[in-house]
Amino acid sequence: MRESATSRPGRLRATLPGVGLASVLWAANAGAATLSNDVFQAEIGDNGELSSLALTGDAFPTNYVLNAANAPGQDTADHEWAGELMFSYRLGSGAFQQALTQSSADVRKVQSTATSVTVTYENSTNAKGIKNFRVVETYSLDAGTLSWQIALTNTSSQTIEFGDVGLPLPFNEYWDQDNDVIYETRAIYHSFTGQNGSYLPIQRPSGVGPFLLLVPDPTTGAGFEYMDN
Numbered sequence: 501m502r503e504s505a506t507s508r509p510g511r512l513r514a515t516l517p518g519v520g521l522a523s524v525l526w527a528a529n530a531g532a533a534t535l536s537n538d539v540f541q542a543e544i545g546d547n548g549e550l551s552s553l554a555l556t557g558d559a560f561p562t563n564y565v566l567n568a569a570n571a572p573g574q575d576t577a578d579h580e581w582a583g584e585l586m587f588s589y590r591l592g593s594g595a596f597q598q599a600l601t602q603s604s605a606d607v608r609k610v611q612s613t614a615t616s617v618t619v620t621y622e623n624s625t626n627a628k629g630i631k632n633f634r635v636v637e638t639y640s641l642d643a644g645t646l647s648w649q650i651a652l653t654n655t656s657s658q659t660i661e662f663g664d665v666g667l668p669l670p671f672n673e674y675w676d677q678d679n680d681v682i683y684e685t686r687a688i689y690h691s692f693t694g695q696n697g698s699y700l701p702i703q704r705p706s707g708v709g710p711f712l713l714l715v716p717d718p719t720t721g722a723g724f725e726y727m728d729n
Contacts, residue, residue, distance in 0.1 A: 533610065533617045535639065540646050544639055548601060548608055548619035549581035553646070559708050560684040566670040574670070578602065583619075583637065585650070586666030591632060591658040601635060603628040616640035622655055632656040647717070666728070669714075671702055684708070695723035 535542045538556050545551030551567045565582045568575035580586065580602060587599040601608070604624040611618045619637040621630040634653040639646065654660045672687040683706040691700045696716050703711035716722040 533612045535617070535641055535646075537641055539644055540641060542639065542641075542646055544583070544610070544617045544619070545581070547579075547581060547584060547605070548610060548621075548637060549583035550639070550648075551581065551583075553582075553712075555710060555712075558710075560704065562672070562685045562687065562704060564672055564687045564702055564712055566672055566674065570672060571670075571674050580668035580670070582669055582671075583639075583648070584668055585635065585637070586664065586668065587630075587635075588663035588666075589633070590661050590663070591656055596663050598628050599630050599633075600628045601630060601637075604630045633660055649717075669700070691727060693724045693727050695725065696721060698724035 532546060532551065533544045535544075536556070541552070541554040541556055542550060543552035545567070549567075550565055553564045554562060555564075563570060566574060567581060568579075580600075585601045588596050589599060590596045601619075601621055603626045604621045606626055606629065607621055607624045609620045611620070617639045619639075620634065622634040624630045632655060634655050636649075636651040636653075638649040638651075640649075641647070650665070652662070652665070671689050673689075674686060675682055684704060686705060687702050688705050689700050689702040692698055696718065698716055700714040701711055702714065703709065716724065
C-alpha cells in the first residue's frame, strides 16, 4: 500500500519526546549512509530514500518503513519509498507537469557529513525528472529528533508554481507473515491532517512502545494539506 501526503516545503520531524541524544555517527554501508545514536538507527539508500528507520534498543527489531527487502512486491520501476518526492508544477501560465525524484537518478547527488546526509536533484534529462528547480533533502539528528528538511529553489528564468509537493509515507504495514511477526515487528499508523497541526503516530500493532511521532517542524510553518490514499 502506498500513502502520500502533501505539504508546504519545510522540515518534518520524527520525534521521541523525552529521549536524550548522545553521540552521532555516520558510516558508508553498501552504497548507503547510516545515521546512529542512542535514539535512532536510520539508513539513507541509493535512491535517496529513508530505507530503514529503527529505534536504538527497541523492544523488538522493527523497521518502521517499507523497503525493497521487506516489501519486494513494491520494488517496481515506479517505486515511491519514504524520502522519495513527487511534484506537480508549472512555469508561468503553462500546463502543470509532473516531476519525481524517483525518475531523477541521472542527477542525484548524495553527500554526508558527520551529522547529516544531503540529497540534491536538478537538471535531470529524464521525462519526469527534476528540472527547472532544485531539490535539496537533508536528513539529520538533532536533540532527539530525526529532522527531514526539504528545500526547493527555482532555477528557471520564469515564475514557478507548485500544485503539489508529495511525500510518500509507506510505513511497514506488510501483513503477509505470522501473527508474532505482525504484532511485534510491523507498524501501524494513524494520521490527522490539519496544516501545521498535523501529526502521524507510528507504532507496533501490539502497542508495545516506544513509538514514533511524525510532525511538521513548528519553526518553519510547514504543514500537511491532504492525504491521498
